[in-house]
Amino acid sequence: MAKATFEVPELSQYLDVPPVTPQTMAHSKPFVAKPEFQAPLGFPGELMDDWQEKALDKMGELLGKYRSLRVYLDSCVKCGSCTDKCHYYLGTKDPKNMPVGRQDLMRKVYRRYFTLAGKLFPKLVGAEDFTKDVLDDWYSYFHQCSQCRRCSVFCPYGIDTAEISMAAREIMDSIGVGQKYCNEIISKVYTIGNNLGLPGPALKDTLEGLEEDVYDDTGVAVRYPLDEVGADILLVTPSADFFAEPHVDGLIGYGKVFHEAGVTWTLSSHASEAANFGMFIGSYDNMRRVAQRIREAAIELKVKRIVFGECGHAWRVAYSFLNTLVGPWDFLDPRYPVPQHICEFTYNLIQEGKLTFDKGENDDKVLTYHDSCNVARASRMGDTPGGQFEIPRAIIRATCNHFFDMDEDTIRDRTFCCGGGGGLLTDDLMELRVKGAKPRVEALNNVMLEKGVTHMAAICAICKSQFTKVLPYYGMEMDQIVSLHQLVSNAIVLTPALDDEDDEEEAEEAA
Amino acid sequence: MSFLTTVYAYLYYFAALVLLAGVTFKVVQYARTPAPLKIPTTPAPTTRAGVVLRMTREVVLFESLFRGNKWTWIFGWIFHFGLFLVTLRHLRYFMEPVWLPIELVQPFGVYGGMAMVVGLAGLWARRFFVDRVRYISSPSDHLILALLIVIGCTGLLMKFVFHTDVVAVKSFFIGLYSFDPQPLPGDPLLLLHLFLVAALMIIFPYSKLLHAPGLFFSPSRNQVDNPREQRHIAPWAKRLEQ
Numbered sequence: 001m002a003k004a005t006f007e008v009p010e011l012s013q014y015l016d017v018p019p020v021t022p023q024t025m026a027h028s029k030p031f032v033a034k035p036e037f038q039a040p041l042g043f044p045g046e047l048m049d050d051w052q053e054k055a056l057d058k059m060g061e062l063l064g065k066y067r068s069l070r071v072y073l074d075s076c077v078k079c080g081s082c083t084d085k086c087h088y089y090l091g092t093k094d095p096k097n098m099p100v101g102r103q104d105l106m107r108k109v110y111r112r113y114f115t116l117a118g119k120l121f122p123k124l125v126g127a128e129d130f131t132k133d134v135l136d137d138w139y140s141y142f143h144q145c146s147q148c149r150r151c152s153v154f155c156p157y158g159i160d161t162a163e164i165s166m167a168a169r170e171i172m173d174s175i176g177v178g179q180k181y182c183n184e185i186i187s188k189v190y191t192i193g194n195n196l197g198l199p200g201p202a203l204k205d206t207l208e209g210l211e212e213d214v215y216d217d218t219g220v221a222v223r224y225p226l227d228e229v230g231a232d233i234l235l236v237t238p239s240a241d242f243f244a245e246p247h248v249d250g251l252i253g254y255g256k257v258f259h260e261a262g263v264t265w266t267l268s269s270h271a272s273e274a275a276n277f278g279m280f281i282g283s284y285d286n287m288r289r290v291a292q293r294i295r296e297a298a299i300e301l302k303v304k305r306i307v308f309g310e311c312g313h314a315w316r317v318a319y320s321f322l323n324t325l326v327g328p329w330d331f332l333d334p335r336y337p338v339p340q341h342i343c344e345f346t347y348n349l350i351q352e353g354k355l356t357f358d359k360g361e362n363d364d365k366v367l368t369y370h371d372s373c374n375v376a377r378a379s380r381m382g383d384t385p386g387g388q389f390e391i392p393r394a395i396i397r398a399t400c401n402h403f404f405d406m407d408e409d410t411i412r413d414r415t416f417c418c419g420g421g422g423g424l425l426t427d428d429l430m431e432l433r434v435k436g437a438k439p440r441v442e443a444l445n446n447v448m449l450e451k452g453v454t455h456m457a458a459i460c461a462i463c464k465s466q467f468t469k470v471l472p473y474y475g476m477e478m479d480q481i482v483s484l485h486q487l488v489s490n491a492i493v494l495t496p497a498l499d500d501e502d503d504e505e506e507a508e509e510a511a
Numbered sequence: 512m513s514f515l516t517t518v519y520a521y522l523y524y525f526a527a528l529v530l531l532a533g534v535t536f537k538v539v540q541y542a543r544t545p546a547p548l549k550i551p552t553t554p555a556p557t558t559r560a561g562v563v564l565r566m567t568r569e570v571v572l573f574e575s576l577f578r579g580n581k582w583t584w585i586f587g588w589i590f591h592f593g594l595f596l597v598t599l600r601h602l603r604y605f606m607e608p609v610w611l612p613i614e615l616v617q618p619f620g621v622y623g624g625m626a627m628v629v630g631l632a633g634l635w636a637r638r639f640f641v642d643r644v645r646y647i648s649s650p651s652d653h654l655i656l657a658l659l660i661v662i663g664c665t666g667l668l669m670k671f672v673f674h675t676d677v678v679a680v681k682s683f684f685i686g687l688y689s690f691d692p693q694p695l696p697g698d699p700l701l702l703l704h705l706f707l708v709a710a711l712m713i714i715f716p717y718s719k720l721l722h723a724p725g726l727f728f729s730p731s732r733n734q735v736d737n738p739r740e741q742r743h744i745a746p747w748a749k750r751l752e753q
């Protein structure tokens with residue numbers, strides 16, 4: 001078990017709701033972004049002198065721009081339905097991690113400055129001045145929300161705390177109080193092209209290495225092309241897929257699926273990142289700028305379709321916002337939705353009978369599936385509502401013999417966050433990440449005990465990174481988390497090209 | 512016209528004005544504020560008709576609350592359904608002749624009044640006994656519950672114990688329409704009941720009671736899940752493209 005400077009929660013068999021224990025996580029804060037990471041995003045470098053006035057101006061602006069914020073700040077009746085739904089509350093006991101407790105950090109300021117009741121009778125309605133202490137609370141607790149939207153499922157008015165967290169982060173950024181992890185990553189996307197700061201030549205190397213590995217493994221020349229003008233499909237995938245385990249096994253899987261489909265495809269060094277951290281900081285402008293790269297790459301490479309790899313929030317931005325942010329996409333082939341998810345792509349091929357699997361290849365594993373929040377509660381796959389739950393499961397069933405779902409209350413739209421979403425996947429928040437993962441790990445532990453589950457598949461880069469790091473704290477192995485397309489990759493039966501030796505030479509020439 | 516009648520007549524004109532103007536202002540404000548991004552909580556319907564069905568389930572059955580907390584759902588639903596029946600029953604004070612459906616609902620309205628009080632009592636008890644709900648309750652949350660319970664109890668007392676002259680009450684309200692209020696009976700229970708109802712009308716647009724119109728404007732519930740098929744762009748966002 002990894003060493004921890006904090007207490008790792010004990011797992012129990014049933015989800016128990018802890019008693020309210022104020023301030024247990026008041027100390028938890030991410031590092032503050034330095035001026036050099038603030039500037040490229042268009043934010044002031046450090047906390048401004050007249051920050052209060054500026055913050056209230058920004059809040060007024062956002063209230064006029066986002067109906068969600070306006071309606072959600074007004075509508076909460078304090079019914080309590082959301083109080084025991086947030087994994088961070090369940091793992092930390094801190095009442096400011098109850099969704100309504102978190103919202104109230106902003107609501108009390110909203111009431112004080114934007115409502116008559118709060119101006120006249122602040123005490124009565126729980127309105128408070130926007131003091132430095134309140135701002136500090138904002139910084140702590142709005143960075144203890146992974147924007148997973150679980151709370152919104154159970155609220156009678158659909159109040160989505162994620163919307164409020166995003167607005168709070170945008171307000172804080174606008175007065176110079178940014179979060180280092182998110183803002184540094186967005187800067188890297190602007191300067192280098194992806195979150196990890198991998199330059200084009202490094203990508204090329206990695207992909208060539210993959211081609212060799214797959215050839216050695218299978219004897220079939222599967223291609224992993226970069227920047228190939230005129231390919232049918234542009235694949236946009238999280239940069240973690242280019243090197244880290246288990247992510248890269250997923251990328252290997254996508255390549256094999258494309259190979260079997262007989263389509264041409266390419267990655268782009270310009271848009272070598274599916275993630276869009278602009279969403280995490282609630283900044284429409286930055287989200288739009290990050291998304292713009294995908295449009296540019298699609299035009300430059302003259303592709304007909306866009307497919308997204310396994311990344312949860314990237315899929316949310318792609319599915320729900322890409323058309324809004326940088327559409328219309330009328331220059332692409334109208335027969336396909338823009339964009340498509342790699343799971344939709346694979347699933348369609350399975351439906352058409354175009355893929356052959358040897359399920360036995362995955363017999364060393366008993367699988368369960370983790371629905372990633374942004375996929376489950378903020379996007380869709382396929383044509384019918386809920387396709388995002390069924391399609392990945394159908395792929396697992398097609399490629400594996402042993403699959404069991406976790407408890408009903410913890411999957412599909414009630415899924416528990418991995419604990420690392422929303423820009424919290426940073427070492428400075430390790431305590432929060434470990435505690436926030438508790439409800440998910442508990443459900444996993446239960447199917448491990450009851451059904452002999454050994455592995456959990458996921459389709460989100462953040463989930464995969466988070467579990468790799470966090471499972472050891474609970475006495476589990478980091479490699480118990482796998483990519484969904486890793487299962488596909490293991491089981492898929494590849495069709496060798498007519499003359500694979502020649503193919504390989506061509507590939508080398510092209511490279 | 513007696514002093515009391517005059518005071519109550521003005522009180523009700525004022526309350527009606529605040530309620531109407533306040534709620535209209537809020538609804539217009541909500542409607543005018545753009546929802547720049549598609550954010551329905553999925554799985555969400557992919558058609559308008561599906562959204563109407565989803566909203567109907569929310570309004571009538573409190574579907575999400577049911578999934579969230581059974582106790583709050585039971586008490587909340589009993590209270591709201593009771594309130595609905597009571598409101599229907601009270602319509603007879605504001606119309607002449609009284610429509611048949613309103614005639615028919617009269618006896619149920621009385622049960623509605625009881626249900627209302629039971630539901631409210633349950634909701635209030637949760638604010639004391641559940642530590643999480645206690646933590647999030649502010650004085651105004653308690654006061655609104657108190658206000659509603661007293662309204663309910665005074666109403667029931669008038670029905671069962673200290674009867675009031677309902678004919679006179681009716682002519683008072685009908686008189687208000689033509690700016691010719693008729694004398695209001697002076698019994699304290701009625702006056703308290705009416706005073707609190709007016710107070711409720713006045714705080715409505717300034718309080719969490721805005722959840723009633725708010726529900727219809729919640730983007731996570733009222734949006735159609737079709738972002739790939741249709742471009743959804745707010746006017747302010749469109750300006751960024753030029």
Ligand code: SF4
Binds near residue numbers: 147151417
């Ligand atoms: S969005 Fe998720 S992390 Fe944030 S408050 Fe709601 S349940 Fe908690």
Ligand code: SF4
Binds near residue numbers: 075100
């Ligand atoms: S469920 Fe909704 S209305 Fe109830 S307390 Fe939570 S945010 Fe407020």
